[in-house]
Amino acid sequence: xxxxxxxxxxxxxxxxxVAGSRVLSVELGKTEFMDNPAEIERELAGTRIERVERxxxxxxxxxxRAAGADGVAQESALLVHLGMxxxxxxxxxxxxxxxxxxxxxxxxxxxxxxxxDPRRFGRIAWLAGEKLRKxxxxxxxxxxxxxxxxxxxxxxxxxARIKAMLLDQGVLRGVGxxxxxxxxxxxxxxxxxxxxxxxxxxxxxxxxALQQILKKAIVLRGSSxxxxxxxEGEPGEYQLHHKAYGREGKACYRCKTPIRRIVVAGRSxxxxxxxxxxxxxxxxxxxxxxxxxRGASKVAAKVAVGKG
DNA sequence: CTCGATCCCTGGACGC
DNA sequence: TGCGTCCAGGGATCGA
Numbered sequence: 001x002x003x004x005x006x007x008x009x010x011x012x013x014x015x016x017x018v019a020g021s022r023v024l025s026v027e028l029g030k031t032e033f034m035d036n037p038a039e040i041e042r043e044l045a046g047t048r049i050e051r052v053e054r055x056x057x058x059x060x061x062x063x064x065r066a067a068g069a070d071g072v073a074q075e076s077a078l079l080v081h082l083g084m085x086x087x088x089x090x091x092x093x094x095x096x097x098x099x100x101x102x103x104x105x106x107x108x109x110x111x112x113x114x115x116x117d118p119r120r121f122g123r124i125a126w127l128a129g130e131k132l133r134k135x136x137x138x139x140x141x142x143x144x145x146x147x148x149x150x151x152x153x154x155x156x157x158x159x160a161r162i163k164a165m166l167l168d169q170g171v172l173r174g175v176g177x178x179x180x181x182x183x184x185x186x187x188x189x190x191x192x193x194x195x196x197x198x199x200x201x202x203x204x205x206x207x208x209a210l211q212q213i214l215k216k217a218i219v220l221r222g223s224s225x226x227x228x229x230x231x232e233g234e235p236g237e238y239q240l241h242h243k244a245y246g247r248e249g250k251a252c253y254r255c256k257t258p259i260r261r262i263v264v265a266g267r268s269x270x271x272x273x274x275x276x277x278x279x280x281x282x283x284x285x286x287x288x289x290x291x292x293x294r295g296a297s298k299v300a301a302k303v304a305v306g307k308g
Numbered sequence: 309c310t311c312g313a314t315c316c317c318t319g320g321a322c323g324c
Numbered sequence: 325t326g327c328g329t330c331c332a333g334g335g336a337t338c339g340a
Contacts, residue, residue: 001333033316057334084333085318100318119317121334160310169335176334266312267333311340322330 002082003057004143004174005217005234009236011054017090021107022048029102043126044078044105056139056173057081059088076128079135083121083289089114137171143210148174152203154193162198163191164265175210178245179217181270183210185244190276191269197279244270
């Protein structure tokens with residue numbers, strides 16, 4: 001699945017391969033996962049891709065500035081989310097198109113930039129000006145840029161489970177299931193722990209673990225799980241370094257205890273039951289056991305208005 | 309606020 | 325070999 005390291009890898013590849021190219025024409029396949037297919041086709045055709053960058057799990061194809069409805073030039077971009085199985089690759093136009101190719105942008109040098117996505121869990125949108133700005137503001141901090149202080153403050157400021165928080169794109173943009181589990185394993189924190197109950201030390205450790213893992217994964221060009229390939233068609237290698245994700249029943253690399261899989265925040269969560277101690281009140285097997293909260297009355301809820 | 313459930317979708321794994 | 329079934333999972337949405 002493309003998460004931050006995979007998207008970063010692909011965005012860097014596309015920056016090398018297609019930045020500066022002009023799009024001559026556009027062909028669309030299945031379009032129900034696109035925000036506004038007609039607009040995408042119209043706006044992309046004839047424009048120039050100025051640069052490609054990563055934003056969370058999105059790739060941003062920054063486009064040449066063009067006049068908006070009011071005649072004033074505004075910034076615009078094609079937002080591409082790869083979902084579970086999406087990829088975007090430049091290929092010679094003469095090469096047969098892969099099955100599930102849903103967007104094809106013909107470039108002036110005779111290549112085509114192709115978006116391929118069997119499951120269509122991805123998203124493609126064209127946005128400009130204020131709409132673009134507002135869309136980007138929906139997302140939280142970049143996990144590679146967030147300071148330790150801010151990370152600790154955010155994590156400890158909420159009562160959601162840490163796994164859910166790591167996956168919440170409004171908190172951190174770009175972390176998905178693999179890297180959430182890997183960083184929690186490295187930091188020795190159970191995925192079902194409540195964020196607000198982490199110690200400052202634990203939160204600091206998690207911040208460091210997350211950044212180290214993401215950086216290493218980028219160096220190794222991401223994890224190739226469901227046939228992820230970079231812009232050159234090469235698989236990543238980080239999947240060979242996974243310590244928790246996908247290792248149910250296998251020995252923990254630290255203590256030999258078999259790795260377990262539970263569902264947290266609706267997602268498979270792999271962890272070492274020995275290194276990553278379960279929070280109190282969550283003993284084995286028992287799910288749906290909410291921690292009783294003192295003082296969380298309706299009165300308190302009513303007062304809690306007017307907070308961002 | 310936070311939760312779980314449900315839906316979207318296809319391919320791969322598995323059982324017979 | 326060829327079915328049918330189950331499952332994976334990011335994100336939107338909805339009800340609790």
